Amino acid sequence: MGFYTAKKIDLEAGEYTIIMNKKDAQELGLRSQSRVKVTNDGDSATAIVEISETMVKSGEVGVLHHISRCVAAHDGDELKIVPTGKPGSIDHIREKLEGRELSEHAIKEIITDITEHRLSDIELSAYVSGVYAHGMNLRETKDLTLAMIETGDRIEFDKHPVFDHHSVGGVPGNKITLLIVPIVAAAGLMIPKTSSRAISSAGGTADIFEVLADVTLNLSEIKKIAEEIGGTIAWGGAVNLAPSDDLIIRAEYPLRIDPYSQVLASVLSKKKATGAEYLVMDIPVGPHTKVHDLEKGRKYARDFMALGEEIGIKVRCALSYGGQPIGEAVGPAVEAREAMAALEGKDVPNSLIEKSTELAGMILEQGGIAEGRGKEEAKKLLSSGKALDKMKEIIQYQRGDPDITSDEIDIGTHTYEILAVEEGYVGEINNHGIIEIVRAAGAPYHKGSGIILNNKRGDKVETDEVLFTIYSDNEKKLEEAVKLARHLNPLSIEGMILEKHPDYRTV
């Protein structure tokens, strides 16, 4: 134990870190990654130690952003530093690595320690690795989901029932939420949708809707808007719903792993925390999406429904075609434009209308509206303009311009057309390739950057016909995107005859 003079260091490391001088650290028996309790005038926090020989002098302690906020430290404050043991959850993480089933108590301890930032990156990664290596059974997954809910905020609605929708993701151009929410709300049901920003995609629903309105809402705004007009589309990251989820994703993302039970818990904990009682899930299936085949899709569907039942959400799932982008637009602004065009009754690709009304229809049926003919009812709400009216209302409540039309949405002014090098039919479309090109063009940060597909799977194209057009807000980024497009070649052109049998070479 000792007292050290605070020296603030304005660095947002992922971990909650303090910097100690090497000599002081040795004196206290601390090494890199040791843990201490930092106290300043009554406020305490757990911190992870890094060692420096020059950044702080002996007698000083370097306090990074997170910790200085937790203990309200100012330069010159005398901070008490006491070495502490490791959090108990490390023993449970080791149990999971050894393939053992975790108790309810163990899971709660892990999630609490994650939420309170008591685990280092090394420990957090070991947790994610353990769940990926050995999985969790339904009982563990239920306890995980409940622990993730309990360690965050919740919305308590005064109106019921609460409907919700979620897509597992992985298919580009999936702007369906911008149609589903106004359709469902126009039917008189309440759907307070929270959405994410892009992590590895070209644009999350929050990025897309932000083109039209403010998505940074607090909990009481979400509640108020949903209860008053039935629908809202908010950015989930602005509210503290199941906050452990984002912290866990921080470790999953660099490893490119999605531990199965963590995915289930991640989705349903956020939905339960926003008050959902009914939920329709979209599970896109395709070789270039997250779910590669129908068998895996069916397993997800079964497990989402089973977990939903455990925690009190009635879940229905749709396995959808994920073989190519939905609609023709990929990227925040072009997707917002396509969604608005659909609501305005303009000519948009059938895939967008079919998928959106199918899923919206499932929600209408869950709500007891239009038994057995939900999709027709959803289409009626769309074609009658009622969904568009509701969308304008949502945009207005979220501080956007309710009179905006699809034509008025700004998209990237730098464009480049990628042409077919030979005639044939569009075969395989590589979703990942499309996403990478759109990101290279600047999305999701540059909202105007994106792709419009001029041809899709099965279309006949002539030599030099436009396959797709790249849009960007920035000329240099456009160049990078074009270079990448030539390299990745995301739309393959095939002759209509793929093989002939018997093949004379083998006979």
Next chain:
Amino acid sequence: MGFYTAKKIDLEAGEYTIIMNKKDAQELGLRSQSRVKVTNDGDSATAIVEISETMVKSGEVGVLHHISRCVAAHDGDELKIVPTGKPGSIDHIREKLEGRELSEHAIKEIITDITEHRLSDIELSAYVSGVYAHGMNLRETKDLTLAMIETGDRIEFDKHPVFDHHSVGGVPGNKITLLIVPIVAAAGLMIPKTSSRAISSAGGTADIFEVLADVTLNLSEIKKIAEEIGGTIAWGGAVNLAPSDDLIIRAEYPLRIDPYSQVLASVLSKKKATGAEYLVMDIPVGPHTKVHDLEKGRKYARDFMALGEEIGIKVRCALSYGGQPIGEAVGPAVEAREAMAALEGKDVPNSLIEKSTELAGMILEQGGIAEGRGKEEAKKLLSSGKALDKMKEIIQYQRGDPDITSDEIDIGTHTYEILAVEEGYVGEINNHGIIEIVRAAGAPYHKGSGIILNNKRGDKVETDEVLFTIYSDNEKKLEEAVKLARHLNPLSIEGMILEKHPDYRTV
């Protein structure tokens, strides 16, 4: 890609990190933990990105210690930053997490990326977790060991054969290397021993021998001393032998996991890199050591021998009694004193003499000296004073005082005697408890801090008889150690009759 002005930040984070302004990071499509290539005037390095809104301005890049050294960056240099993909080894780490066998190529890629600091803490931890969760077979372990050797320096001796010794550790007071090396060298065999400092123990062999001599030797010093006088005891951390090992331990330590095949590879890679051709392993077995039972000890022995055969080291193993400390001294200076006393022929505990001569004798037999009566030969070298003469030579070659005697070694001046509260027999001794008390007293940083056991297992003690004495260089630390000793009670006192049967309560 872009150019940014370097701002040096003197922080020794474990990861190779740069700090970017949030705006610049978004522009480049980077997030926390993204990876970039940093180039300064021809020098390049891979770095991991952390984001700050205040620490660096837009246009600046914060360069931490490691990276500024790699690319020779000074404040104001223009650094080129290019986002790069993830290292290929991340795919292999995921394969291991999925329980798959890794190819030779995959293992090499992982170890190279670790050695080159291309993996973040999150990724490194996932590797360690994967090996812990799913293990490695002999083929993988061999490739791992070879990759760990190849990514570091090696000593090429002109004299042969090269003998070596290693203890798996976990038992306190294990100062046997200070007897084994001079005995073996006195017999005319060459034993260039590298040792570690304490990680979780009260003092590694390097910490202990540093009381008597300089242990920070470079590779050519180790070679020269061993070839000239037969023996040396050097700190392995000062040389670049299998450097991935220390980096991997950085992730194992906080998780308190020792993946089995990683332990095998860790030991034998260092031994092979120092040129060992013959190796005698000490595997202490006991409930409070690393190896809990004979069965596990035998498995280690078999696997060390099998792996040794694969990489060209003839390994022999001894399972030793690890139920209590070796000798009576625990802590750097008191252990150095006890070892010197043994070499001087003074009265020291039998356990130290027996264990040291048994293991030294195994090496003598490997060397073709004293077939079948190695232990007797070792005892003769000890009692004749030849081992002491050799020790003085080693101390002199390593810049210590060759005339020092055991009585002249400084030990902690602040002492406290822990008394028996009742009469009885010393039963179980908790090794971990002993180590924690010695560390609380200031070891290994304070070299004079330690414990002398006045009684050991099976000894009869009277009420108020001294059980053990705590030594410290620092009065406050002594107080903390005493408090801990009262709490942990590491020596239990039992009546000689433990149970009586039949127990009338159950009959």
